[in-house]
Amino acid sequence: MAVYVQGSVPKDSNGFGVDFAFAKYQGPDIPFHFNPRFSWWNKVVLNSFESGRWRKEEKRKMPFRKGEHFKVIFMVTEAGYQILVNRKKFYVFRHRIPPQSVRFIKVFGNLELQSLNVTAEPMIGNLIMTSPEIYHLALPYDQTVLGGLHPGMTIYMNGTVPEESDSFSVDFACCQHRRADIPLHFNPRLFQETLVLNTYQSHRWGKEEKLQNPFQKGEHFEIIFIVNEAEYQILVNGNPFCNYSHRFPPQGVQLIRVDGDVDLQSLNVTGGPKMGNTIMTSPAIYHPPVPYTGDIPGGLGAERTITVRGSIPKNAKRFEINFMAGQEIPLHINLRMKPWRAVVRNSFLNGIWGNEERNLTFNPFQPGLYFKLSIHCDNHEFKFYANDQPFFNYTHRYVPIKHIRTLEIDGDVTLSYIKY
Template structure:
């Protein structure tokens, strides 16, 4: 069961690095890389940064880039570049450059043959701490949030559709990078409407409150994918992800990580009655103090569920018509990073 990202969702997990020819650094930044550590295992020596992911077709308003990682204690600086090409001297639409060694400041800039005017703001990162970094593309510019809080805005100096790749480098442990929206697929390939896979149509909901509830306009459809990224806090006991049906509130798919029991229970409640539980898994991605990325794809016969890009389980439909599923509900001991479908 191979993982194929949903159209409009381009994730990378524990990314290793491929430097494009002539990759730009910072206007004054270090080129020193930091090895990547997997979030659910002891520190490993992998290929050093930089990490590069292509943006097929460029960026458009409404798209976003999500970066999750950790700032090591020895960090001097790192950067995220939205570059217009991989060749040496390519323009950079946004250069996002936290600097710890020169007054703890965040520098933003652009490069068009030469560096433009720097924009400075307070540094929102702390050494030794994990972070979530979101770049939201708007018609006016980039809105940046760090750890759920507004960080800064950067007005477009270069049209975002010229951006061809996101390039991350420096003193950083990069754990995931997701491109959300547009017509990209994993590996940077283009998505075409006649390929038979519907686009992810809802706006990304960043950091929604729990309990969370959202409606599927027109009901769930075949090949539709729901992406849930979240964090399991220390001391968590249990949480639930439910796909429910109409006024009956029957639950077509109940995903119940029981953190304190180290189980992930799946079930359905139809006509007010719970069915038989399914518990077997190849691995358990829901661990205290760790992030997870869950991709739930609806097929004609079953749900196919992946965690962090790896197969987790299949769940055969038990309800007569999955098109009656119209609500996603999440509650319990979980902190949500974003939900997209």
């Protein structure tokens, strides 16, 4: 579902708010409080009110201007409220209270409200889906690691460094407590142009290891931490960056925490034996070359999902994804950026191409942007999700899907990882 709010901010406004509330009167819980404040901070404050108390505030840079019109869209997703301001991605406020409990939308403060609409389904189309979804996970963000880290496991994270960033950190910690041991502390310090690595053990920091900072303000990044027997192997933006020898067994790591001045978009932990040159793990393959040809482990089957992450170069024209069964192509996807944007789907069976499918609700693929494409297979069709939004379905034209054993990707694309 989605909530659309339109209005204007008076020139003398000191702020306004939108509350997603349990009830109309004061006192009950407010799962989501959205509050642009022009006075004092000139920031947007996001929070929840639960059991008579406000929880921890999340603050973001102010996107509104006094004296100007605005449109805000709140899209309810599984993860949280995805917020767009004037057609631009703003933030995702993760659910602290289930959204099913919201009964009222309350607007208050110094604004001129023109409309408020609640729709049963988000209006995607060209209005708000002209670029990929960018999820900004609320910080500090904690990712639980069940059973600890072991050699062959990999941690993948990506995001953007804000222009005003001073530093951020990634801590591999032994538990959620703030004084817990930290086997690996990864701390880019942009104000010093250095990156510090260290270990916190028995309430004391060890000796710092300092390196040249590889991150740039205003730019996207990807980090891969590979757990080896003797060390963490760290890659930044696809390039080997450094190794950090274990001072503390990685099996003790139960939590990965990201905090500081960073827009975190994703963090994934994958496990499996080492393959090849150690930057590949099963079931994920990191930074594979293009063209890529890979065997689908065990062949394709019902209820199987394959995820592809990557970016499209600024001068890109097209790239394609093929699901192969020998010489047959049960599914061919041709993603075209130039001379016009289109996503063409087809099958090449018995030596001939079938009828093309082109209709789309939206098309997030365009040069210069990152993407996440998830392909889910069931007994009847392929279901595609672009940046976690339903993209299109493709009915099977080749019935024995278990014979589909190869994935091919070629063209103008840079691959971050493929997860089988």
